[in-house]
Amino acid sequence: MLHALPRMILLATTIAFGGLTGTARAADPLPSWNEGATKQAILDFVDRATSVDSPEYVPPGKRIATFDNDGTLWCEQPNYIQAEFLIARVKALAADHPEWKTQRPHAALLKGDLRDALSGGEQGFADLITSLHAGQTLEQFQELVREWFAVARHPRFQRPYTECVYQPMLELLAYLRASGFKTYIVTGGGTDFVRTVSEQIYGIPPEQVIGSSIRTKFAERSGVFEILRLPEIEFIDYGAGKPIGIEQFIGRQPRAAFGNSDGDLQMLQWTTAGANRKPPHFGLLVHHTDAEREYAYDRQSTIGTLKVALDQAAERGWTVVDMKLDWRVIFPPTAESE
Amino acid sequence: MLHALPRMILLATTIAFGGLTGTARAADPLPSWNEGATKQAILDFVDRATSVDSPEYVPPGKRIATFDNDGTLWCEQPNYIQAEFLIARVKALAADHPEWKTQRPHAALLKGDLRDALSGGEQGFADLITSLHAGQTLEQFQELVREWFAVARHPRFQRPYTECVYQPMLELLAYLRASGFKTYIVTGGGTDFVRTVSEQIYGIPPEQVIGSSIRTKFAERSGVFEILRLPEIEFIDYGAGKPIGIEQFIGRQPRAAFGNSDGDLQMLQWTTAGANRKPPHFGLLVHHTDAEREYAYDRQSTIGTLKVALDQAAERGWTVVDMKLDWRVIFPPTAESE
Structure with a gap:
């Protein structure tokens, strides 16, 4: 009884202030995504995973969504x-x-x-x-x-790098979390580098960032204890390293994986075509097609090469974002321009 | 306004049905802990960390508590x-x-x-x-x-191993979670072994279990993708491995750490005496002193040797549980006896 109350109050408030049309408009969880097949595929997946009467219903604790970072959540051009x-x-x-x-x-x-x-x-x-x-x-x-x-400022966009994040992806992260998904970053970048800002810019706490790492050692110095960085790579969270890192850190297969390059190929394969995979599962690639508002690159690019994964997308049923067509805006308003 | 409602309703209900005395009694979060200095130290720590007007207040996202498993949450005698x-x-x-x-x-x-x-x-x-x-x-x-x-059944207690868990520690886990702490297992045992049952017996999901692990590889077999176990140890989450594992998986220093052996020494040192440590922090050792209801062992035991950590406890301000005196019961009622 008590649990049902806030929802009822919320519903009553919404109807009172907005009516049903207002509700539908206010409730668009992805306002920066243009209407179309891409947006619809995301909404359909979440609906199948979260509706209690869905034959593909996934309990909240098992709703895991993993996101690449460079080129998927924030800009990776002209340099990581x-x-x-x-x-x-x-x-x-x-x-x-x-x-x-x-x-x-x-x-x-x-x-x-x-x-x-x-x-x-x-x-x-x-x-x-x-x-x-x-x-x-x-x-x-x-x-x-x-x-x-x-x-630091991005050389072209002249804004802090913390604001070179994709507004549609911020909305997607928030939408998935509001739908009971636990959102993770699975990045080829350094775990500790990304953890420094992940909570501030994505709402993702450090413990939900899996990345590349170097070895450390535990040491005592003048009576206090420290963990010191060593000159040795521990783990490269790229390519096949991504599903391995996911299994090591999370111990559960994601239901949805989001990437933009061949470095994300195995994460998407594992999420959508791993052994014992049951529906629903969802794979998505951000295809950088917008040279005017951001960058256009795929097969020939050194950074964020997208070739094998793009070739496999149709066969494996992955959704491909056409940045130019699917995204109404690229970046959030910058705090500095306000 | 909306957020405040459920709490107000809950408060009103409690007062209506129980009155303040009833509330206070029903609210003992640790009923299997005998009254005394040990229980009081736990309650005091949580109060200092969570009261909004406390000078040592810790925001919810930073309330991390780490628990050893063998001998701290479940029985490790006569064998792991x-x-x-x-x-x-x-x-x-x-x-x-x-x-x-x-x-x-x-x-x-x-x-x-x-x-x-x-x-x-x-x-x-x-x-x-x-x-x-x-x-x-x-x-x-x-x-x-x-x-x-x-x-499988425990040779002495003749109950499933999943029920050879310490009732007072189950209450402590639940109390910390209700107080906004994220509870982790940090175990020398195998990550994947403990993850199999951690949610069922402790309410701790797989992604909050950090343990020892073996290497794996990502492979394709007959068109499906698998992660296969390799014949190589990857990480020993014991001794100095514990703070290292905590930093790798969580990226934040715990505010409270719970152990029972010298394998937990560095985790407690790191939690309570690490560089830049600010109060409040809390270290606790379960001392097995109850041969009648469970086992009595410390310095001489091969399994769960407790020597160096016990010697450092007073100096470092760690709370030591005297199992015989501090715990009203050891195990929960077994499902089979009902």
Whole structure:
């Protein structure tokens, strides 16, 4: 009885103030999505998963939705946001490291050549991260990240990177949560980098961010205990790493997965075509088709290559967002313009 | 306004039906804890963390509480419950593996000699797990675990292992959750083993279980995708592994940590004496002092050795549960006796 009350009050209030037409309009959970097949596919999936009389009803605790971050929730062009942070760190520390002017990967980063900087593979990347962050605690690292986000601006959009997030995806996250889904970020980016801002910009707490990580060690220093970052990659949460990370952290198969590149291929395969998969399940790819308002890229792009996953989308029943057609707006209003 | 309504209705109902005395009595969140300093320390901590006018108030999202499992939430004597499962698996498969009769660690396990069976260290344990579970999916493994829990009984208490859980700790879990804490298990046991039953017995969903794990790989087999268990240990969530696992999975320092052995030492150190630690924080050790109703063991025990942590408890302000004095009952009523 008590549980039913707030809903009844809410319903009564809505009818009193808006009438049914008003309710329907006010209730559009995805106002930044244009009407069409893409939006309808999302609404249909949520309806099938959450209606108590649905033959595909999923209990709330099992409603898991996983989102890639770079290119799916926030902009990844012309450079990964975390790469911009790394470049800024190298520049900030370069005066103390004259050898970086000629030494890869630092020299390449200082010239802004990300592709060259990352050509050393996993070890090269580990060496880079190490030179910048080894021996730091999580708090020290996250403080640097926060300071950088406060001042850095996207080179084209001239807004904080925390506002280079896709308004339609923010609405989708909120809609899924309001529908009883637990929303996770499953990112190739650094777990601790993304966790610094995930709650603020997406409403996703740190424990629901799964990403790439480096090893750490527990240590005592002057009587206090610390966890220090080590110069060694622990986990790359990309490609096949994504379903593996999901099973390790969540222990349940997602019902819905959202990505934008071939790095998300296996996460979508696992979500929609894994062994013992029962309906409903949902896979979605954000296809960047809007050079005017954002960027247009897929098969040929170095960042966010979308080729194999795009080829498999039709066969596997994945929904493909045509950014130009499906999204009414790209970014939220910036706090600075208000 | 709308949010305030249910609380007001609840308050009105309580006053109408019980009056204030009735409310106070019905509201004891820890009825299986005897009155005394231990119970009071728990109540005081929760009050300091959750009262909005407390100088040590912690916002709900940051209320993280971590619990060891073996010996803290469920019985670990005379053998770890997961060890009993391993022994049962070895016995079930022994007919197909005549070599196990003489080969360690299987031969030792078949004789019930756990200490000898585990004397091969990490690699020996990995080999054992591999011989039983490599190539299985999570679902296949968890099905075996479920089948075993359904029939296995504790040798002394003659009840299902799922009911060899401590009633006072179940109440503590529920009380912390009702107070806005997110409760986690941080166990040296296998993540996937504990996840199979954690929701049923503790109300803790799989994604809030952090434990030891083996590596897995993502694979396609006959057009469906699977995650298969590999013959390699990935992570030992014991000792210093506990704070490391907490930072990796949660990304936030717990406000309260509960353990019973030296394997929990670093988790309690990290929670109560980590760098940048602000009050309130709470560390608790369950001291097994009740040979009559359960078991009495600490410094000399092979399983659940409690020595260093017990020595540090006073100095670090940790609360030590004297099981015999502090707990009114040990186990919940068994479903089978009803």
